[in-house]
Amino acid sequence: MFYRETGQFKTSYAADRAIFPIRQDLYGMGILLLLALTVPFFVKEYWLSAILIPFLVFSLAALGLNILTGYAGQLSLGASAFMAVGAYTAWNISTRLPQVPLLVSFIAGGITAAAYGMFIGIPSLRIKGFYLAVTSLAAVFLTEWIFTHIGWFYNYELSATISTPEMVIAGIKFDTPIRRYYLTLIIVCLMALAAKNMMRCTIGREFMAIRDMDVAAEVIGIRMLRTKLVAFGISSFYLGVAGALYAFVYLRSVSAASFDLSESLHILFMIIVGGVGSILGSFLGAAFILLMPIFLNLGAHAVLGNSIDPQNLATLELMVFGGLIIFFLIAEPHGMARLWQIIKEKLRIWPFPH
Amino acid sequence: MTFFLEVLISGLLSGVMYSLVALGLVLIFKASGVFNFAQGSMALFAALTFVSFLEMGINFWVCLLMTMGVMVILAFLVEKFILRPLINQPMITLFMVTIGLDFFLEGFAQLAWGTQVHRLDLGIPNDALFIFDIMIGKQDIFIAVTAAFLVLVLTVFFNKTRMGRALRAVADDHQGAMSVGIPLKHVWVMVWIVAGFVALVAGLAWGNSLGVQFSLKTITLKAIPVIILGGFTSISGAIVAGLIVGASEKLAEVFLGPFVGGGIENFFPYLLAIVFLLIRPNGLFGDVHIDRV
Numbered sequence: 001m002f003y004r005e006t007g008q009f010k011t012s013y014a015a016d017r018a019i020f021p022i023r024q025d026l027y028g029m030g031i032l033l034l035l036a037l038t039v040p041f042f043v044k045e046y047w048l049s050a051i052l053i054p055f056l057v058f059s060l061a062a063l064g065l066n067i068l069t070g071y072a073g074q075l076s077l078g079a080s081a082f083m084a085v086g087a088y089t090a091w092n093i094s095t096r097l098p099q100v101p102l103l104v105s106f107i108a109g110g111i112t113a114a115a116y117g118m119f120i121g122i123p124s125l126r127i128k129g130f131y132l133a134v135t136s137l138a139a140v141f142l143t144e145w146i147f148t149h150i151g152w153f154y155n156y157e158l159s160a161t162i163s164t165p166e167m168v169i170a171g172i173k174f175d176t177p178i179r180r181y182y183l184t185l186i187i188v189c190l191m192a193l194a195a196k197n198m199m200r201c202t203i204g205r206e207f208m209a210i211r212d213m214d215v216a217a218e219v220i221g222i223r224m225l226r227t228k229l230v231a232f233g234i235s236s237f238y239l240g241v242a243g244a245l246y247a248f249v250y251l252r253s254v255s256a257a258s259f260d261l262s263e264s265l266h267i268l269f270m271i272i273v274g275g276v277g278s279i280l281g282s283f284l285g286a287a288f289i290l291l292m293p294i295f296l297n298l299g300a301h302a303v304l305g306n307s308i309d310p311q312n313l314a315t316l317e318l319m320v321f322g323g324l325i326i327f328f329l330i331a332e333p334h335g336m337a338r339l340w341q342i343i344k345e346k347l348r349i350w351p352f353p354h
Numbered sequence: 355m356t357f358f359l360e361v362l363i364s365g366l367l368s369g370v371m372y373s374l375v376a377l378g379l380v381l382i383f384k385a386s387g388v389f390n391f392a393q394g395s396m397a398l399f400a401a402l403t404f405v406s407f408l409e410m411g412i413n414f415w416v417c418l419l420m421t422m423g424v425m426v427i428l429a430f431l432v433e434k435f436i437l438r439p440l441i442n443q444p445m446i447t448l449f450m451v452t453i454g455l456d457f458f459l460e461g462f463a464q465l466a467w468g469t470q471v472h473r474l475d476l477g478i479p480n481d482a483l484f485i486f487d488i489m490i491g492k493q494d495i496f497i498a499v500t501a502a503f504l505v506l507v508l509t510v511f512f513n514k515t516r517m518g519r520a521l522r523a524v525a526d527d528h529q530g531a532m533s534v535g536i537p538l539k540h541v542w543v544m545v546w547i548v549a550g551f552v553a554l555v556a557g558l559a560w561g562n563s564l565g566v567q568f569s570l571k572t573i574t575l576k577a578i579p580v581i582i583l584g585g586f587t588s589i590s591g592a593i594v595a596g597l598i599v600g601a602s603e604k605l606a607e608v609f610l611g612p613f614v615g616g617g618i619e620n621f622f623p624y625l626l627a628i629v630f631l632l633i634r635p636n637g638l639f640g641d642v643h644i645d646r647v
Contacts, residue, residue, distance in 0.1 A: 075446055123628060126635050129445065130389050134582050135631070137575070138624030145621055149614070261575070265453060272450055315464040322458025329451045330439040 003347040019196060036185055040178045049177040049250075055290055056184045057245045062270040062282035063195055064238025069268070070277035071199055072231035073211025074124055078136030079239055079267040081120075081143035084259035086113040086240025087247035088153050091162045095155065102169050106187075106244045113240025114233040121232030125225055128214070140261050147256035154255075161255040164248045180249045187245065191238060196279050198234070207231055211277075269321075273328050275337025284336040292324070293317055361608050362601055367494035369600020370501045371563075374556040375577035376584065376592040377504065378549045383586045384512065385521035385545035386437070387445060387528075391452040393553060394574030395459035400425055400550065401557030401566045402463045405472040425550030433543045441538065442528055460571055471567040474558065497559045501593070504555065508548075508589050521545055525587070579623035583630050585637030595638060599623045 003024050010016040020026040040048060065079045090109035093100055100108075120139045124132050147153050147160070154160050167174040167183075174180050198204055206227045209217035218224050247254045266289060274285020296317055332338055346353070375393060382390040390396075403424050407417040436451055512518040524531040524541050532538050560570055580599050584591025607619045630638065 075449070123632060127631050128635075130449065130586070131582060131631055131635065133449075134578055134624065135628050137578065138621060138628055141621035141624055145617060149617055268450070268453070311469055312465060315461040315469065318457050318461030319465060320461075322454045322456065322461060325454030326436055326451055326458065329447055329454065330436070333443065333447055 003344065003350075005348075017200075019200070033189070036189075040181055045177045048181045051290065051294070053177070053181055053184055053250050055287055056181075056188045057242055057250050058267065058270060058286040058290060059283045060188050060191060060245065061239055061242035061267050062274065062286045063192060063279060064235045064242060065267050066271045066274075066277065066279070066282045067195060067199070067207070067238065068231050068235035070271055070275075070281075071204060071211060072207035072228065072235075073214075074121075074228065074231060075129065075133045076136040076235075077133050077261070077264050077268065078120060078139040080259040080261070080263035081136070081139040082113045082117050082236040082239035083243030083246060083263070084143050084147060084256065085116045085236075086110055086243030087254060087259070088147055088162065089113070089240070090244035091164060091247060092153065092155075094165055098165075102167055102248075106241055106248075109244040110237040110240040113243065114237040117232040117236025117239070118229045120236075121229055124228050124232070137261070140259075140264055144256045144260060147259075159255065161253055162247065163253040167248060174249075184245055184249050187241065191241065192279060192283075195238070199279065203227075203230065203234075208277075269325055271335075272325060273335055275335030278335065278337035280340065281335050281337030284340070288336065292321070296320055361604050364494075365601035365604030366597050367498060367600070368604065369580075369597040370494070370498045370593075371556070371559055371596075372573075372576050372580045372600055373593045373596025374497075374501050374504070374552065374559055375573045376580040376596055377501075377508065377589065378552040378556065379574075379577055379581050380584075380586065380589055380592045381508065381552060382545055382549045383581075384525050384589075386448075386542055387525050388437070388448045388452060389445070389586075390549065391449065391574060392456035392459055393549070393577065394571045395456045395463070396425075396428070396550060396553035397557035397560065397573060398566075398568070398570040399428070399459050399463040399557075400554035401474065401561040401570060402467045402472070404554065404558065405474050405561065405566045406467045408474075409472070421554055422551060425554060426547050429543050429546035429550050432546050433539065437542050438539065456571075456574075460568075464568070469568065471565045472561075474561040474566050493562065497562075500555065500559070504552065505589055505593055511548075512589065517541075517544065576623070579627040581637075582627040583623075583637055585639040588637070588639035591637060591639030599626065602626055 003022075005022045005024075008023055010021070015021070020029060039052070043052075061079060061083060064082070065076065068074050068076050086106075086109035088109075089112040090105045093105035093108050094102060097105075116139075120135060123135045127135060154162050167180075169183070172179070174183055199207070206217070206222050209220070209222055210224070210227055210231075214224065217227075243259070246258075251258065270285035270289045271282060272285070273288050274283065275281025297313065300313055300316065328335065375397065378393045378396070379390055382388055382393075400421055404417055404421040407420055408414065412420070432455065436455060437448075440448060440451060512521065520531070520536045520541055521544070523534070523536055524538060528538065531541075556573070557566070557570060560573060564570070576599075580595045581592055582595075583598060584593075584595030603619050603623050606622045611618050
């Protein structure tokens, strides 16, 4: 009834190609944005720093992985490696060259991660599928080794941990959760918008062509080398910035162990649950994977009381996690984003479905 | 020189252990085209089950039979609840579902049998044998012999029996195999049972030297470069590559490690695998894949 494009006539190609062709979608986004902007006034600071900020950071990371795995079809288990590169680069720049603006060091983190990603992506020209996933695994182990064994990168701190300095951008100190939340929100929104648009134009279509069938894509004239490396580059840029935010805004003190394989798998799960090859899915998946343990914890405590052994709870969490992944892949291989699409389609013909 | 040989041989023998895990991976891949990330968890699960039975005071052989029974049940469950609904799905989906299975099994095994480390003693003498002054552990030799035997049996099974051929057909094309009348259901159960048994052997071999504990799960990560190097579909490749990986990793750690600060054992096999891959994209013994458009 209320979600319907009836009467919205497109009179130009530009209008037809608009990012939100249906007016209700545009309003929906507006409301969502308004909600995101006002939410700090309603919730406790704990919620901001423990749930909303990591949600935004991980959404960005999932988005980055989704560009590579979901859109360009290159399976990667190396997300955390690129995050680590972004975080360590940003940290090194901001501590060694304090005169460099913080945002510039974030971007530099992204760019370094992109370069590293392109380097890791070189074998993808000859290696496909699982074999490629293994090269990305190599990236995880190699990166972890570099950031624990080469002292220069963590400034020879004894515990090999980096603690981020105070964040100051244009004279504003980002010291409260609310300010940090806004900073993250702005970065994530801008990058998500950029990603959405990138995936709608030539570059995104090239990615998808390669994902669907690489030989055919090559035959119709898509340059394999360039496109695959660009996919690795863009994806790693997003992951690098996400890594920098993860270190600076969320944890504020990280070590190489914060970027291990399980972190990569977490991000992979986010895009599986959320929707492989969907921008919206990256956000939904991140929310789900982050909130699930919290609700599981609450649920277990509510049902079993406080007597439950935390060790058992951790293993139970693993089980539920694994079970959900399996369930999602079987029930809806396209993830929550697909569910949302189905809801929208149903809404269009509601309340008279015939 | 003796030291070099000792490092080499200990590397080769630990390579045999990697091969054991890789064998399970190759088996499932060969027969169903699924890259089973959960192989390590299966080994953990099997070994934990075995040890827990053993600690209840049950006879060794009865325990073995019971654990095998559990692995059979697991294979049936995996087929029924995971693989059957996913017939004809792309490989990536099947791969990711095994990551889910990996988490599930890891959690389940520890929830059912506890998280503490169990000692496992298979009654193999643990003393060293000296051949030309080179020290070799007896239990390593025992494991190597077991692995050799397993490989022999599996090779005969895949190449000479009707079932083996059916398995290879399924790996090639699910739909094609079904249309010529191969019962996909039975084939998958069969191969997961065999992989479960291989996981049990691997789990016991590792458990015997490391103790049965959570870290057993990570042996998948050791086995991955092995099957990459050997090729996803080659049983003998898994063995040869296991030896290469084991030997080179130990040699690199001992002779190269001190120059760069050590700890390179973890990623060296991967780098080696990538170098090999760049030269031979299908591994040493893998089937050459032909793209049809």
